[in-house]
Amino acid sequence: MSETVEHAIQDEYGKDFAWCYGCGRLNEDGLHLRTGWNGEETMTFYEPRKEHTAIPGFVYGGLLASLVDCHGTGSASLALHRKNGHEPGSGEEPPRFVTGSLHVDFLKPTPQGKTLKAVGKVEEIHPKKFKVNVEVFAGDVKVANGEVVAVLMPSTFTS
């Protein structure tokens, strides 16, 4: 598996929706998570910053939760975009999702200094709601399992 995402869905979010701290390309202080297809699975890579510490030497769980969160909404966006006949890179603005629920099981301590990789499987559970199962790896070691229920952004976010 490649360690980069060539065409990320977040690269094409509309300008008003590209400010997310986790994955917004326009948020200068954010994490700039980028999520793309790898066959039928989705993937996001991230190198934690030095300050993303839990206990020294290990990565902060809240950072892993943020990775799972944005990987989940990005994966749902990818899936609906594909269902609508589009792939990232096509220039079509994709649908934007928000997080309904987030679950993370931390399987083992996550060492610092490794690239994190989130791998997602997306399932449509309602026309406006997608469930994304997420596995998180630090290098080759699986460190967390996650699940996100992502919901098509409701009008309450823009009114």
Add this chain to the structure above:
Amino acid sequence: MSETVEHAIQDEYGKDFAWCYGCGRLNEDGLHLRTGWNGEETMTFYEPRKEHTAIPGFVYGGLLASLVDCHGTGSASLALHRKNGHEPGSGEEPPRFVTGSLHVDFLKPTPQGKTLKAVGKVEEIHPKKFKVNVEVFAGDVKVANGEVVAVLMPSTFTS
């Protein structure tokens, strides 16, 4: 309820365990979450930074997850510390917990510009494992429900 925590458990974590991005007092770039008792409940307050954006005007879900996470481990530490006969402020070093699992249900969009308040109820489910139910409020509005299973820090984090 007061909007400040006088004696936070994180103020007394041992120096080697006070670097957490979410709640470590020694992490200069971190969030500095502080968790204390309010009667039999626990509480943490936080004012999101400008960059903690989801969609403009609303708070990033991963930040709420981080608040729930550290509030959970801090609450477990408070509970075991009290069980051991100590309160924060006594100068005794409290036990340090890590997160086994984290769940957040996002109930409604969280407006920026409000102080967030996490309120926890702690239950011992095993001598080394505590479940913390967390309600998150933005001002007076409940915006999320969370649950953390916090586990007494295993030796794998220090070896």
